[in-house]
Amino acid sequence: MGASEAVTDPSSLYQMDYMANDFDSDTAVVHTVRNALASVQTGESDSYDELVGVMHVNRFSDSDAVAQLASVLKALSGSVACIDIIHHRKILSAIFGMKLWDQREAVMDALVGLIISLAATSGKYLDSCLNMLVSNFLPPPFVIKGHSEPRIINTKREVLSRVHAALLKISVLVPLAPSRLLPMLAHKMPKIQKKDQSVVIYVENLLKLENSSIGQVSGSMILMMVMERLRDLDLEIGWDDIPQDDPSRGMFDMELEDPAEGTMDEGDELPVGSLKEDTSGENIVSELLDKLMVTAFDHLESCQNAGRLDQVFENLFVSFENYILNTYKSKFTQFLMFHACSLDPENCGVKFASKLMDIFLSSNKPRTTRMSAVAYLASYLARGKFLPVSIVASMLKRLVDECADYCRTCNDDIRPEAHQIFYSGCQAIMYVLCFRMRSILDVPHFRSQLIPLESILMHKLNPLMVCLPSIVAELLRQAKAGGLFIISDSFIFDDLLESELSRAFGGCERLDTFFPFDPILLKMSNSAISPNFNYWAMVRATYEEDEDDDDDAEIIVNGDEDSDEENDGDIDYAMNKMSITPKHSFKNNMERDRLMKMPSRIRPSTSPESL
Amino acid sequence: MEGLKLSDAELMVYIHPSKSRNVRKAICRELSSLLFQYDETFDGVLLAYDLTVGSKQAKILAGLTPYFGVRVNTKLLLFNPKPNSLVEGKILKVSLESIHVVVLGFSAAVITDVDIREEFKYRMKDGEECFVSRSDKDHVLKVGTMLRLQVQSFDEEVMHIAGSLIPANTGCVKWLEKKNDEEALHMDRDRKRRKL
Structure with a gap:
């Protein structure tokens, strides 16, 4: 058709006017561009060179030049069939080297149109086109510097919406494009050494892709990429960067419940809840991780709103199993799972618990995987405020039955190294009971399901001797008050957080002291997690008396406080939810902040080094 | 529609010992990894396959990981559109x-x-x-x-x-x-x- 005529038409190749105002002149520009492209093969490259020269215009050039560029790009997308990968290498490299960030809107549209045409017209250009689009996920330095300015936010939206739309169009026209895209996404991901806003923007884009139709095909891989980066950053943050508490305190001690420390002076050294507020490298890492976690939380929420969280959760769990479950000392990344579960407790929440239980019970999995799984399960059942008692009780029943079966078949004495799985199961039961005993004992049916527990604890394997003394002590205290069972042996656990035996069953990975869902110490992430989080301070142990009246009183006290309720809405909410002692009144914001940082006080349970 | 063909192929599929519990599933997994990819040996893009395992005997490869080779008879649906088809x-x-x-x-x-x-x-x-x-x-x-x-x-x-x-x-x-x-x-x- 038209192209062959145009190519052979020896019309003027010089003094080109690419400005087009209507359809006819559009067609004329297409003809001129086709002629210029054809001229290369005849050795006349002046018009072609001029065409290449037009490509170097950017947003700072004058408006005529910009309009000319847009017009040429449009004409090029109508002449894609005339572009030859060898003869027109110069113009192709100029096109693929262009950045949407450097262009005005009209040029952006024309460029994106050209890229789509190139990608869909020949397989040869597909990879280069995808690469060019993905490279626009990485913003130039001026965007990173001023990422919170409204003008930059606007530019960011303009560019990225076009990139995503283009990727979607290409994936419709070339159904196998997503499979080519994935390795590029992994390759273009900023390196781990890069710790600036560009990583956050890149991850935002990855998650946006996951939310699109491309995510239907390659969503699991995208989530894995994100999860892997979160984990890598997580591992860069050492426990040393988190302030140490007094190691002599047990994991169930709370400063807010301690009348002696009821009123702390403002000058006291604060048990800071977040990571050290210095400018060290680790702090940059923790801030970055915090931002990425919040981005991922937002993504999960958008999935929930779109009704696809269930599907995403499956992929998320696969990533969790591959990257997190067996990671030694993962501290924060696992909260993605926690947050997903809190968004849909009935579905995802139950699924997470059952999947962890299945891993724990599957005999063909490695020992450490099974022990980690049960540590996650215990911590999850204890901390997930959104989980109904019935779910917790049914999971406990499965654990109790499994341990009871083990006891029936085992006739061994205390040998922590030989029965690690069993002891980790027992410790999980005890840990969950420390948090949930009161609510479970309130329902006779659930109480009856725990009957085999006494025989487990009385068995020759003697889990009470082996498991963490602090947990055992708390369990026995609550069991005694709640009348769960009668244990004749008396144990002395004073000031013992762990024992030789617990250390032995935990192995070198110290899985005996691994409680992965202990309070998250990242500021922004914590505000998303805390409404659904069961803090130890909120737990109503069996030995505590009803303090409903006091709680009411506390709420009134808070209500009397002068202050900016709007700003501190979350804080008030979190505090009101705690059954903390009413002796505290928040004298000022600083005091209030300090109280919010309380969770670090029970952190020792998770950190092997701190012990 | 041209460019589609059915081929009978006798293949030797090497399975990792860890997959020996369910050999058929392991074979399917191996063959599925070839789907929607052009393979020179098959001279086409594999679109679908049907398989029968001829014998229960397998050949164990010597080496650090004793993979075992299973002989499989397959029927492959291939796509290779030649010019002018x-x-x-x-x-x-x-x-x-x-x-x-x-x-x-x-x-x-x-x-x-x-x-x-x-x-x-x-x-x-x-x-x-x-x-x-x-x-x-x-x-x-x-x-x-x-x-x-x-x-x-x-x-x-x-x-x-x-x-x-x-x-x-x-x-x-x-x-x-x-x-x-x-x-x-x-x-x-x-x-x-x-x-x-």
């Missing part, structure tokens, strides 16, 4: 410069304006882009139409077909079949008339 696909996009088609749901095909025969004229009908035949206005190519096209080349790496609508036996599949039926009917009538 006719394939069919659904139109996804029509523009003045090109028609974009997806063949068998995975292979992208494009016909650029130079490969669209003169008979077709680009039109905008009710806001919808289409190509209409000058000789029969019922012969319309628009988004959603099943199109028969001639293969010019097939890029095996990205499964991209460069197509052509130059030959007269290409165009809307429905229209072409209707035309064939009418011609057959016509020839039938002629024959009957001659007999009479």
Whole structure:
């Protein structure tokens, strides 16, 4: 058709006017561009060179030049069939080297149109086109510097919406494009050494892709990429960067419940809840991780709103199993799972618990995987405020039955190294009971399901001797008050957080002291997690008396406080939810902040080094 | 539709010992990893397979990991559109410069304006882009139409077909079949008339 005529038409190749105002002149520009492209093969490259020269215009050039560029790009997308990968290498490299960030809107549209045409017209250009689009996920330095300015936010939206739309169009026209895209996404991901806003923007884009139709095909891989980066950053943050508490305190001690420390002076050294507020490298890492976690939380929420969280959760769990479950000392990344579960407790929440239980019970999995799984399960059942008692009780029943079966078949004495799985199961039961005993004992049916527990604890394997003394002590205290069972042996656990035996069953990975869902110490992430989080301070142990009246009183006290309720809405909410002692009144914001940082006080349970 | 073929293949599939619990599943997993990829040995893109395991015996490879080889008889459905063969696909996009088609749901095909025969004229009908035949206005190519096209080349790496609508036996599949039926009917009538 038209192209062959145009190519052979020896019309003027010089003094080109690419400005087009209507359809006819559009067609004329297409003809001129086709002629210029054809001229290369005849050795006349002046018009072609001029065409290449037009490509170097950017947003700072004058408006005529910009309009000319847009017009040429449009004409090029109508002449894609005339572009030859060898003869027109110069113009192709100029096109693929262009950045949407450097262009005005009209040029952006024309460029994106050209890229789509190139990608869909020949397989040869597909990879280069995808690469060019993905490279626009990485913003130039001026965007990173001023990422919170409204003008930059606007530019960011303009560019990225076009990139995503283009990727979607290409994936419709070339159904196998997503499979080519994935390795590029992994390759273009900023390196781990890069710790600036560009990583956050890149991850935002990855998650946006996951939310699109491309995510239907390659969503699991995208989530894995994100999860892997979160984990890598997580591992860069050492426990040393988190302030140490007094190691002599047990994991169930709370400063807010301690009348002696009821009123702390403002000058006291604060048990800071977040990571050290210095400018060290680790702090940059923790801030970055915090931002990425919040981005991922937002993504999960958008999935929930779109009704696809269930599907995403499956992929998320696969990533969790591959990257997190067996990671030694993962501290924060696992909260993605926690947050997903809190968004849909009935579905995802139950699924997470059952999947962890299945891993724990599957005999063909490695020992450490099974022990980690049960540590996650215990911590999850204890901390997930959104989980109904019935779910917790049914999971406990499965654990109790499994341990009871083990006891029936085992006739061994205390040998922590030989029965690690069993002891980790027992410790999980005890840990969950420390948090949930009161609510479970309130329902006779659930109480009856725990009957085999006494025989487990009385068995020759003697889990009470082996498991963490602090947990055992708390369990026995609550069991005694709640009348769960009668244990004749008396144990002395004073000031013992762990024992030789617990250390032995935990192995070198110290899985005996691994409680992965202990309070998250990242500021922004914590505000998303805390409404659904069961803090130890909120737990109503069996030995505590009803303090409903006091709680009411506390709420009134808070209500009397002068202050900016709007700003501190979350804080008030979190505090009101705690059954903390009413002796505290928040004298000022600083005091209030300090109280919010309380969770670090029970952190020792998770950190092997701190012990 | 051309370019599809069934092949019988006798394959040796090597399975990792950890997968020995369910050998059939392991074989399926190995073969599935070849799906929608061009394989020179098969001379085509594997679209589907059916397998039977001939013998329960397997050959154990010597080495650090004792993989074991299972002999499998397979029937493979392969796609390899040769130049000048006719394939069919659904139109996804029509523009003045090109028609974009997806063949068998995975292979992208494009016909650029130079490969669209003169008979077709680009039109905008009710806001919808289409190509209409000058000789029969019922012969319309628009988004959603099943199109028969001639293969010019097939890029095996990205499964991209460069197509052509130059030959007269290409165009809307429905229209072409209707035309064939009418011609057959016509020839039938002629024959009957001659007999009479």
